[in-house]
Every structure is written in C-alpha cells, then in structure tokens.
Amino acid sequence: MFLIGSVQADPIGDIIEHTGNATITREQGEQLAISPQYIPQIQLNDTAETINGRMLIEFLDKAQLSLVEHTKVFIDKVYYDPDPSKSAMTMKFVLGTARFASGRLGMVNKNNIDLQTPTAQIAVRGTDFTTTVDELGRTLVVLLPDQYGNPSGVIDVFNEAGSVTLTEPYAATMVSSISSVPTQSIVIQNLTPALIDNMFIVSPPQEIKDRIQEQVQDDINVDQGLLDIDFLEFNDLETDYLAKDELEFTELDVNLLDADFLVDVLDIIEELVRTTEQLEDEQVGTGTVALKNAVFGFNKDSQYNIFEEDGDIVFYRNVNGTIRLKLKSNASVKISTFVEGFEGDILLNSGSNSIIVITQQN
Numbered sequence: 001m002f003l004i005g006s007v008q009a010d011p012i013g014d015i016i017e018h019t020g021n022a023t024i025t026r027e028q029g030e031q032l033a034i035s036p037q038y039i040p041q042i043q044l045n046d047t048a049e050t051i052n053g054r055m056l057i058e059f060l061d062k063a064q065l066s067l068v069e070h071t072k073v074f075i076d077k078v079y080y081d082p083d084p085s086k087s088a089m090t091m092k093f094v095l096g097t098a099r100f101a102s103g104r105l106g107m108v109n110k111n112n113i114d115l116q117t118p119t120a121q122i123a124v125r126g127t128d129f130t131t132t133v134d135e136l137g138r139t140l141v142v143l144l145p146d147q148y149g150n151p152s153g154v155i156d157v158f159n160e161a162g163s164v165t166l167t168e169p170y171a172a173t174m175v176s177s178i179s180s181v182p183t184q185s186i187v188i189q190n191l192t193p194a195l196i197d198n199m200f201i202v203s204p205p206q207e208i209k210d211r212i213q214e215q216v217q218d219d220i221n222v223d224q225g226l227l228d229i230d231f232l233e234f235n236d237l238e239t240d241y242l243a244k245d246e247l248e249f250t251e252l253d254v255n256l257l258d259a260d261f262l263v264d265v266l267d268i269i270e271e272l273v274r275t276t277e278q279l280e281d282e283q284v285g286t287g288t289v290a291l292k293n294a295v296f297g298f299n300k301d302s303q304y305n306i307f308e309e310d311g312d313i314v315f316y317r318n319v320n321g322t323i324r325l326k327l328k329s330n331a332s333v334k335i336s337t338f339v340e341g342f343e344g345d346i347l348l349n350s351g352s353n354s355i356i357v358i359t360q361q362n
Helices: 206-223 265-273
Strands: 013-019 022-025 031-033 047-050 054-059 064-067 072-079 088-101 113-116 121-125 128-133 139-143 154-159 162-166 171-175 282-284 290-292 305-309 312-318 322-328 333-339 342-348 354-359
Touching (some): 088 305, 139 162, 154 171, 162 171, 312 333
Parallel strands (some): 088 113, 333 354
Antiparallel strands (some): 022 031, 047 072, 064 088, 088 128, 113 121, 121 154, 154 162, 282 290, 305 312, 312 322, 333 342
C-alpha cells in the first residue's frame, strides 16, 4: 500500500494550463501566485483560486479539474492505493464554475469520489460535468457528453432534502439551499461546454427557470391547496408573533428597496419557496445542529461560508486572509469575530462551552 498526498511535499497533480491571474494557497496559509516562470505542483489541502484567469489541473490518475475566472476549489483529500476500492478523492467547490472529468487510469473507485458544494453533494460514475456555485452557495450542475455526443456517465446530486440523477448529455439540476430538493433533471438545448460560465447562476437557461417555477408551483399545490384549509379552525389572529422578546426587529424594519444587485430571477423564486421561514436570526442545520446570528451557506454580513464536512461544521471566510474553523457538530461554541467590515458573534448550538475570538488587523 502507498499513500500519495499524506506528506505535504508530495505532489498529487500538476497545473498543465493557465492564463491570467491565479493562485494556490497551501494549508498553512502560504499563497503562491502562478506565472509562466513559476508553476507550483498541487498538494493535499491546497485551495486553487482564479481571479481574472483560468487554470487546468491534472491529477495523477489523469482526472482533470478546470477552473474559469473567479472560481475557488478546495482540494481536501486525494489518496491513491494499489487497490482502487481503497483510494479516495474529496473536493469542495466553493465558488464559481469548474469542470471535473474523472480519471482514466482506474486508480480511484468512482464510489470513493466525494465532490461537494455548500448546498449539495455530487456522486460520479465515470463522468464529465460542470458545477457553478454563486455567493449564496446555490449550485447548478450540468452533465456533459463524451467525445461522441453520448452521456459521459451518470451523476447523482443530493442533499438532506432529496436527490436527482442526471443521465443525458447537458442534463442539469439547480440546488438553491441545503434544505431545498434539487430540481428535476432538465436537458438544456443548444449548449456547449464553452458556453458554461459563472453567468449560468445569475441568468440560468430558460429550461432551468421553467423547471424551478414548475417545482415551486407543485409545492404550492401540494402544501397550500385551498381545499386543505379549514378556515373555521383558524385562530392565529389571537397570537401576537411580534411580542416575542427574542425578535430583534419587526416587519416594519424590512427595507424591500435595499438590494445590492440587479434583480435575480433565482432570488424571486426563492422568496416564493420560503413560505414557512421565520423572522428569527437562527437556522437549524443538519440533524440537531443550530446556528444563531448566521445561516448555513454564505452569510452576506460576516462573509462566512458555513457548511457541513464529514459530520463537522466548517466556518470559512476568505477576505484579506483566510479563516477556516472546523468544529464538531455537537460543540457549543461562541465565535466572536472582529475583522474589517464585520464585528459580531455567531453561536454554534448554545455557544455556552467555548469562546473563539478572531481579530484581523490591516
């Protein structure tokens, strides 16, 4: 048995193509700028990130990872064993658009390839596909064809809410949040791999928009049919929800004109889906995990991206330096952050057992 990537200096892949500005960040925080004069090899726990450039990484089993502009991928685990059933590969697509083609040498059993985004997991079976992740963690996955136009394999996209299987060339699914079911598979017409970039999240193809709206309408018909409501038993008017002490704001404090971006059709659709969401600054994650003052996925105020990894909870922030905390899901921790642009506390579960203070100075 041999292990590649267990020692930090051991390479697990090479950058075989690159253009523009791109970096590799080591586990210890060292950031390496890629240039024609200096092209670092890929090591375990590297973070590959493009700015206004592109990058193509080839691993030892000939698996390829291609990143377009403004894309970030964390290469978590790459383990090669003489027995492919014992080999493993784990990556986390953090932001942007990346294309992954599984290896041709059979060094890693496809069942042992674990690819994740903030809102979904992707299981591959001999596959070539792209994934696009926006700042909120929303994910679009597209299965690509092989060189003959046939399906390159099969993809299972899933999270705690459900799963969908992609089997046709250019079949796609959208995942809005970790608690939202992936949309049903839909084939995008008149598409080529070269046309897939970060704009697919901001302005998805019409087929994806139609599928999301169909799914929203189905949810409305199932969950909110008028025939299912007994108005004679309705007594919610007797409850004063705004009297709760824990509410820090009321509905009158919401400024609907306060928006930083152009209208995004996905934001509108998500508002239709969130019919049961509470006006409380707390969200329950997977299992019994609870957050206060933050939500799973990308948090706009603190710039933390919070997601589950191997049963633990990861707090990831990359603004003027990288912050990455990995805590047990049953831990009770208060994270006090004092950085440029944000000062505040985030509670994991009750936050009563430990306190972590993070400060950042220019």
